[in-house]
Amino acid sequence: xxxxxxxxxxxxxxxxxxxxxxxxxxxxxxxxxxxxxxxxxxxxxxxxxxxxxxxxxxxxxxxxxxxxxxxxxxxxxxxxxxxxxxxxxxxxxxxxxxxxxxxxxxxxxxxxxxxxxxxxxxxxxxxxxxxxxxxxxxxxxxxxxxxxxxxxxxxxxxxxxxxxxxxxxxxxxxxxxxxxxxxxxxxxxxxxxxxxxxxxxxxxxxxxxxxxxxxxxxxxxxxxxxxxxxxxxxxxxxxxxxxxxxxxxxxxxxxxxxxxxxxxxxxxxxxxxxxxxxxxxxxxxxxxxxxxxxxxxxxxxxxxxxxxxxxxxxxxxxxxxxxxxxxxxxxxxxxxxxxxxxxxxxxxxxxxxxxxxxxxxxxxxxxxxxxxxxxxxxxxxxxxxxxxxxxxxxxxxxxxxxxxxxxxxxxxxxxxxxxxxxxxxxxxxxxxxxxxxxxxxxxxxxxxxxxxxxxxxxxxxxxxxxxxxxxxxxxxxxxxxxxxxxxxxxxxxxxxxxxxxxxxxxxxxxxxxxxxxxxxxxxxxxxxx
Numbered sequence: 001x002x003x004x005x006x007x008x009x010x011x012x013x014x015x016x017x018x019x020x021x022x023x024x025x026x027x028x029x030x031x032x033x034x035x036x037x038x039x040x041x042x043x044x045x046x047x048x049x050x051x052x053x054x055x056x057x058x059x060x061x062x063x064x065x066x067x068x069x070x071x072x073x074x075x076x077x078x079x080x081x082x083x084x085x086x087x088x089x090x091x092x093x094x095x096x097x098x099x100x101x102x103x104x105x106x107x108x109x110x111x112x113x114x115x116x117x118x119x120x121x122x123x124x125x126x127x128x129x130x131x132x133x134x135x136x137x138x139x140x141x142x143x144x145x146x147x148x149x150x151x152x153x154x155x156x157x158x159x160x161x162x163x164x165x166x167x168x169x170x171x172x173x174x175x176x177x178x179x180x181x182x183x184x185x186x187x188x189x190x191x192x193x194x195x196x197x198x199x200x201x202x203x204x205x206x207x208x209x210x211x212x213x214x215x216x217x218x219x220x221x222x223x224x225x226x227x228x229x230x231x232x233x234x235x236x237x238x239x240x241x242x243x244x245x246x247x248x249x250x251x252x253x254x255x256x257x258x259x260x261x262x263x264x265x266x267x268x269x270x271x272x273x274x275x276x277x278x279x280x281x282x283x284x285x286x287x288x289x290x291x292x293x294x295x296x297x298x299x300x301x302x303x304x305x306x307x308x309x310x311x312x313x314x315x316x317x318x319x320x321x322x323x324x325x326x327x328x329x330x331x332x333x334x335x336x337x338x339x340x341x342x343x344x345x346x347x348x349x350x351x352x353x354x355x356x357x358x359x360x361x362x363x364x365x366x367x368x369x370x371x372x373x374x375x376x377x378x379x380x381x382x383x384x385x386x387x388x389x390x391x392x393x394x395x396x397x398x399x400x401x402x403x404x405x406x407x408x409x410x411x412x413x414x415x416x417x418x419x420x421x422x423x424x425x426x427x428x429x430x431x432x433x434x435x436x437x438x439x440x441x442x443x444x445x446x447x448x449x450x451x452x453x454x455x456x457x458x459x460x461x462x463x464x465x466x467x468x469x470x471x472x473x474x475x476x477x478x479x480x481x482x483x484x485x486x487x488x489x490x491x492x493x494x495x496x497x498x499x500x501x502x503x504x505x506x507x508x509x510x511x512x513x514x515x516x517x518x519x520x521x522x523x524x525x526x527x528x529x
Contacts, residue, residue: 005041006250006257007033010265011048011093011232014074015055018081019301020339021262021294023311024327028291028409029260030087031328034465035404037088038487044250046236047082048093049075050229052222053131057211067211071096081311085320086468093236095213095228103235104213104228107280108159108204112217116162116279119218122203123155131225133203146264156207159221163199166275171195173274173284181270182407183334186263186290190270202226202272230273233259234282251283258287258407266290289407292336294327306527309339313525317518321469322348322510325413328466333410341522345515352470353512355420356459360474362427363452364506370436370445373502375453378495382447385429389451390494392422393458397490400462413466416459423455453478453502454494461490470509477503 009029012022026047033045051071060070075094082089093100111117124133127144133154134145144151174180174191181187205221206212212222234240237247251257261269266288274284293300296307314323326344329351331337367373381387396419403412426448435445457478460471464485475485479502483489489496 003041004250004254004256005033005036005043006237006254007036007043007045008233008259009047010259010261010269011050011095011229012078013050013053013055014071014078015059017310018078020309020311020314020323020327021301023081023085023323024294024331025260025262025291026082026085026087027324027327028289028407030085030089031409031465032258032260032404032407033088034468038465040488041255043090044237044246045089046091046093046233047087047089048091048232048236049078049095050225050232051075051094051096052212052228053225054128054206054209054211055131057209058128060211068096084315085311085324091236093232095232099238099241100232100235101213103240104223104231105216106240107231107276108223108227109216111161111279112159114279116165117159117204118162120158120160121155122158122160123153124203125151126154127151135200154208157221158203158207158224159205159215159218160201161204161227161275161279163202163271163275166278167195167199169278170199170271170274173278177284180284180286181288181290183290186266186288187270190267194267194271199271199275226268226272227276230268230276233273233285239282256287257283257285258289259285260289260291260407263290263292287407289334291334292331294331294339295336297338297340309526314344314522317521317525318348318513319469321467322352325352325467328409329413329417331410333408341519341526342515344522345513345518348510349512349515351417352467352510353508355417355424356463356467356470356474357508357510359420359424359427359452360456360460360477361506361508363449363456364477364502366432366436367449367453367502368504368506370432371449373504375497375500375502376446376450377498378450378454378493379443379447383430383444385426386447386451389423389426389455392419393455395419397458397462409466413463416462419455420459423452423459426455427452450494450497453497453500457484457497458490461485461487473509477506479503 007029009025012018033043036043057067060067063070079092124135125139126133127149129149130144130146138145143149174187204224204227205215206224207221210222213228215221215223234247237251238244239247259269269288277284301308326347330343330347396415399415400412430448432445432448435441456474457480460474464471479500484496
């Protein structure tokens with residue numbers, strides 16, 4: 001059986017334009033998907049839109065259009081954004097698509113028939129932005145415990161899912177799969193605060209608005225957002241359809257199934273989703289990777305504060321690689337991280353322009369100057385610095401694969417840039433410009449240039465899921481054939497490139513940014529969309 005890998009973002013709620021928080025999640029999934037493909041996996045990468053609910057209905061009324069017209073416009077905008085960011089998703093699921101609506105209706109009917117859902121009446125505190133009901137004890141200072149906004153008392157007929165029926169089974173699952181959530185602290189929080197005290201039955205329908213999937217048995221009800229939205233992970237694969245081959249391949253028989261999500265929706269994914277799957281007798285996901293938030297200097301991004309950062313102006317000003325690199329490198333894995341224009345410029349200059357870019361440009365320029373662009377043959381360890389450089393690359397590779405196999409994209413990048421730092425020091429230590437002036441040092445010069453070419457080649461192949469514009473440019477300047485641009489080729493050692501002639505045109509990969517100009521320019525443009 002082929003190795004398969006299934007990865008998903010949450011489906012995004014289009015009540016407004018997507019910001020860099022949404023982009024961060026999607027970048028993370030895209031990098032992992034590209035990495036797994038490079039490792040030989042057959043990858044299915046899903047993203048999409050959660051299009052139903054009261055907020056969408058209200059936004060459509062504000063815009064004087066139908067809800068469907070509103071979400072159609074937003075879908076065009078989001079798919080265009082992902083295309084501009086070169087996101088390599090396999091599929092884009094929309095909850096208004098017939099393939100999804102059919103699954104939701106049939107699953108609801110199945111739960112109803114099996115006694116997992118019953119009709120009752122709900123009275124509780126409702127947060128419209130979160131589309132979630134809370135009990136009085138769950139409120140914090142009388143407000144929503146998730147977003148801190150005002151809640152309203154609502155009472156209506158509703159269907160309920162018997163979550164309490166699955167409390168013990170869910171606890172048993174997590175006890176036997178303690179590593180299925182990264183970081184483990186997220187699982188401990190959910191288990192301690194929500195599952196162990198006993199699960200309350202979940203409201204799974206609404207009657208106070210009608211923008212949603214109708215309950216077949218009672219069309220005055222629409223299926224509530226979490227039961228509707230979470231099923232996207234299997235409806236996209238063809239579950240319940242006439243062609244379920246992707247569901248069988250990637251979910252039932254898949255090697256690994258991974259959900260990447262922000263910490264604010266952890267509870268829904270670690271409680272509701274596994275319980276729904278248990279009720280359907282479907283295997284649970286193998287991994288939940290929970291990341292933190294991108295924070296501004298003045299706290300969490302908020303439209304009321306005017307500090308929401310949108311991706312489009314950043315892409316227009318600096319290109320996709322710099323935005324991608326900054327978010328994945330600067331935001332600590334599974335923790336909150338800060339975005340500031342100052343940090344953005346500093347990180348891109350230090351790592352991309354000065355380290356990786358400078359190493360590539362000056363090394364290949366010397367190759368062209370001293371050897372007419374032909375990479376000398378590998379000669380082993382000719383000087384005292386060669387062995388240490390090779391060892392640093394081997395360690396970087398080992399660490400990189402270990403971190404990526406655990407989805408720790410932040411520290412995977414850091415491992416490669418440690419090797420790049422050492423390669424730049426290697427240039428300073430070996431002083432090839434001085435070796436070129438001494439005929440007796442010719443073999444040393446050959447060794448230095450071979451080691452530099454192989455270092456640039458190695459780090460560029462490893463970084464290709466992260467920086468695929470810049471790494472492609474570096475590999476093109478090295479004239480690396482397509483059959484060597486993969487992880488397996490890196491195992492062949494330092495004689496991969498012997499005798500290869502590099503490109504005649506050597507140019508910088510990344511331009512250095514003028515902080516005195518760019519910081520003001522960013523502040524002017526990035527908060528408006």
